[in-house]
Amino acid sequence: MTTITIGKILHKYQNFLTEYEVKKLREVQRGKTDFPTQVNDLKHALFGEEWDFMTKENSDTGNPMSQEYTDRVNKKREAFGVSPINDDGYSTDNTSDIFCEEVVRHTKNYKELLELKKKNAKQIVFVDMDNVLVNFQSGIDKISEEEKLKYEGDLDDVPGIFSLMDPYEGAIEGYKWLAKNFDTYILSTAPWDNPSAWTDKLLWVKKHLPDVAYKRLILSHNKHLAKGDFLIDDRTANGAENFPGKHIHFSEKGKGFEDWKTVISYMKNLA
Incomplete structure (x- = not known):
């Protein structure tokens, strides 16, 4: 609107x-x-x-x-x-x-x-990784059939899967724009039973957003504890539903934020 x-x-x-x-x-x-x-x-x-x-x-x-x-x-x-x-x-x-x-x-x-x-400050924006910055399906497509069968129902526990994922369409450009206009951080959750995911997510950020997201990666299962103005997330899990600011429900039908283009269009009104 x-x-x-x-x-x-x-x-x-x-x-x-x-x-x-x-x-x-x-x-x-x-x-x-x-x-x-x-x-x-x-x-x-x-x-x-x-x-x-x-x-x-x-x-x-x-x-x-x-x-x-x-x-x-x-x-x-x-x-x-x-x-x-x-x-x-x-x-x-x-x-x-x-x-x-x-x-x-x-x-x-x-x-x-x-x-x-007046304070020369900016509003705080948190951006989720999986299926927001990162195309989760692209990682699944790169693992073996044996791994898919072994971890069926828990594919996010496949060792190294998060290092295989490609950026979501428009995500890199979108994040860079946010970083210029807002105080922007990455707020993601890593699977508790997949220790490599915690490292892989850091390596993904270093590869795709090395400068604009430098030391701006937060991994937490309690997103409602983050104090900020906006959270761009495709789910309501892990505290996102109770985030104290505005939850921009990414890629959720009927919410108005189907892709990065619509998200940035909305955020331009608030920059």
Whole structure:
């Protein structure tokens, strides 16, 4: 989505909002709450129609039973790239949730970015290795059939397999761009039962990203303990799901980050 903050909504989209919605948005803008609370408050303020249908009439936003009301809110939702409500007044998917999360994230990042620039500092980005920087399948393709059979179900335990893997398409260029614009680190997990993997991952970084990732490799099974602003990871395992910053769910269908091109396009809005 295009970078948008609560301030931009109030400035550029007032024609789609009622006076009541504008009032509630200003309250959210002034509020100093945690991230989940602000997302919830923003959704109630901006997309109150998802609750209005439960009442026959709402004097603040109009009568949710009328066609005029439905047309108005769907025009607003279309302006924000959010799916329309159906004839029964229900939202058809979670696009309003995603929109509100991104607006709060951009609003928060905008304020934090100003502070970081004053300190001549950058936002912190962590990048996963397997199936993000590294094409895991390329390593599998290079091992013997005997090894595939022996380690079936646990191919990441094949000794030396991580040294055989090629970079993911666009990964090297993507990481180099991130390194120029953010405080960027590699945050990966190495199999506990494959000691060579720990060395192989270091050697892979030295081979493909020798300068930009110098001493910036972190291997951990607890990614939620890393303190940063963004985590680019294809999974939610090993603490990624509870990462305190923004989890950019790489290559996950429907998340909007199918490849490195879309990731960098998104990050350019925040650099």
